[in-house]
Amino acid sequence: MSAPHDHASTAVPSHLSFDALSALLEKIFLRHGTSADVARVLAQNCAGAERDGAHSHGVFRIPGYVSTLQSGWVNGQAVPVVEDVASGFVRVDANNGFAQPALAAARELLVQKARSAGIAALAIRNSHHFAALWPDVEPFADEGLVALSVVNSMTCVVPHGADRPLFGTNPIAFAAPRADGSPIVFDLATSAIAHGDVQIAAREGERLPEGMGVDSLGQPTTDPKAILDGGALLPFGGHKGSALSMMVELLAAALTGGNFSFEFDWKNHPGAKTPWTGQLLIVIDPGKAAGQSFAERSQELVRQMHGVGLKRLPGDRRHHQRAKSQVNGIELDARTLANLRELAGE
């Protein structure tokens, strides 16, 4: 969204509190046709990503949300329908709305089921996930639960051994409580790089490391524009990332009733930036499993990892950035803030 070389983007950046940024984003969503509930959920999600330095899914995504809403592709007023289908299974029809309000609508029932049965799954379909996945799992770990989630996205990844794209960037996120400190959380695209980071690199005129993608002729390239312009991404770790990406397609789409990544055709929906796919969440109450305290055991694992020289756990960078943002405010360059204010009609 920012233009790196103009006057406004080189001006002194602004620092906003989480509440101020959320309120600004909420205004944008409302102005572009969402219900109050949807605006609140999406604004908090996006402000949280920006606060934690998860830039590929922070305010960078706002123009994409807006053009998608304006295209009519997503229903910003959708009311999710929650179905209690079994003792350990909840289904939600997002009704062509965003995934986060669908999760919010089913969350209480999911937690109730996980606590009574020990494990519960939530299958969301007819939904659009345009965000980072960690905000969907981290709050469960804050409540002492273990959570795993997968979501499929749009076709832009060549399966290992194939010559054309089929999979999405298909992230996997996991969260587990630990005794002394923030939950252990990881959230990773199964592609070598998230599509959002390729877009940011293209905007900034940067090259990518080798091994991330191919151009329109299927040749390896480090040029993000060549990847975006008819090229494609590669899975991380060759056949291993490719297998995980295949699993995500099966769990997030086949199991939920959502679209496979390849079943969405951008050409038919001008302006739309979100695919219409699915999401699966599995929540476990560790109190029903091991005899010992899970949080103590996960703390022990972390202790041992640090003991062998590990300096950084997944999630550490985000939590450091969160702490910094809480003290200094969330930093936005002047151009980005001006663009957001314009979208909010200020």
Ligand SMILES: NC(=O)C1=CN([C@@H]2O[C@H](COP(=O)(O)OP(=O)(O)OC[C@H]3O[C@@H](n4cnc5c(N)ncnc54)[C@H](OP(=O)(O)O)[C@@H]3O)[C@@H](O)[C@H]2O)C=CC1
């Ligand atoms: N909605 C959708 O359809 C899609 C969303 N996405 C989102 O894109 C985002 C970015 O994904 P991706 O680019 O793969 O993420 P990264 O490769 O940046 O990070 C993946 C995970 O590894 C951790 N990590 C990174 N570097 C290190 C390190 N040196 N040591 C230890 N841990 C490390 C990160 O922790 P930390 O965060 O602390 O750096 C994070 O948990 C995710 O939030 C994902 O959900 C991606 C694809 C599709």
Ligand SMILES: O=C(O)C1=NCCCC1
């Ligand atoms: O960064 C990505 O990769 C994606 N993010 C949200 C929508 C689909 C792909």
